[in-house]
Amino acid sequence: MNASTIATRYFAMWNEADADARAAIIEQTWSSDGTFTDPSFEVTGHEGLTKMVETAHQMFPGHAFSLTGTVDEHHNHLRWSWHLAAPGQQPVAGGTDVVTLTDDGKITEVIGFLDFAPAH
Template sequence: MSAIDAQDLIERYIGVWNEPDPEVRRKTVHEVWADDGLHILLPPQEMHERAVGLGFATAALEARGHDELHARVTRAYEEFVAPGTYVFRIQEAARQLRDVITFRWESFHTGEGQATGGGLEFLVVDEDGRIKVDYQFVD
């Protein structure tokens, strides 16, 4: 495995969720995630309970590959960042152990001037330092 600058990776990762330019966002998705990269979201409790109530064994949500990842990031940008309501920020610096990087992030409400949510990110990276699997746990 090549040397990975974990902090740089998570800064680019958080940056893509805040990126207003769709082409820069797409390019960054390609740089940060492996070609078949997978983003798995453990949704907030309310959404999880609704999915389980509908008969789903698990309520994890997935996006795989650059097209789906770009759509996922774009949807989050359009819903939370574009209206000027939130920005996503790193809350806790990267920690790395071999091919795993973890960090905490927060959604900062610009109108209230405070963090109103966040979560834990658990990234598994490939030998090139790109994300193979991105486990997102929303608080």
């Protein structure tokens, strides 16, 4: 998988409403012990990722994550920026993720930084 494909699948995971389709994306894209850490979440494994995305869907119904700019890549690391917005609306959150890949190209770690987000 190239960097663009990985980013596309990553955002598809966040935006997929169907639980079975989302599980397939996670299986294809993430290592079984992959971790995600940002100021709001700290999860490990496919089950943790599934619960995290379900929580995000509940917190922000009708919103979608989108890539902003381009994907940066070196060695086994990627970096991209994103927004979270409802269709036709200004973003309610945005940030940058630093991604580490396994040797076979699956995501093993995401460290997310928020540039802006709603106060909870």
